[in-house]
Amino acid sequence: MSEESQHIDVFLDLLPNWPKNDQTRENFRKLLRERFEASLPDAVERVWDLPPVILKPYGDYLELLIEARQLYVVGHFYSCVAMCGIVGERLVKDVFRVSIVVQKNGSPQIPPDGAFDQFERVEVSGIIRFLKEADLLSDEAATAAEKLGQIRNRYAHARGKNPQRDALKSIKLLHTLVEDTVSVFKEFDIKDGAFVRKASPSATKS
16 A cells, blocks of 8 residues: 655754854854844834833843843844743842841841742732832832733743734833833932932922
8 A cells, every 4th residue: 555645844944963164154154144134124123112211230130121122123022022021020029129128026127038039939910919009119010010920921821922012012011110110210310411319208298
């Protein structure tokens, strides 16, 4: 009996099977350069979609935030959604860390890192609600953080339907959270070309 031939669609990436030598490296450079240049016009246009930011340059969030923005620009939208969710969660947990003081033997103390590390296992939505009720996150920022987590969860389970649209939405939600947490404008205004610290609410009332 002869078997009937069948048509099968497959994805092939056999580049790693090429010999590892200078000529192949040069071929790879040429291939990657062509791919990059083909995607460059769209990538350039997407730069204008990003919200401008002025941030405090410390903390683990900064490198991750830059990566999330770069992923959007180069068109890796699925990855961008996931990274935005990661950055948002990091920001929320960092706000929690720097805001909590406990009473021990009648004295206020900052919990050790090991204690805070236990909250890495806690559902972030609960921390968001805590920070909102404690007036450590604005209503707008808390809502943005919740919505960002919901979008991220869809994509983490490979259920995203419109990656480019949702990537841009995630970027904007993330920056709403950024503006209420690590943006320089959270604490400063610009007056006469210089940063001027905002008056604290207590100082304003006195």
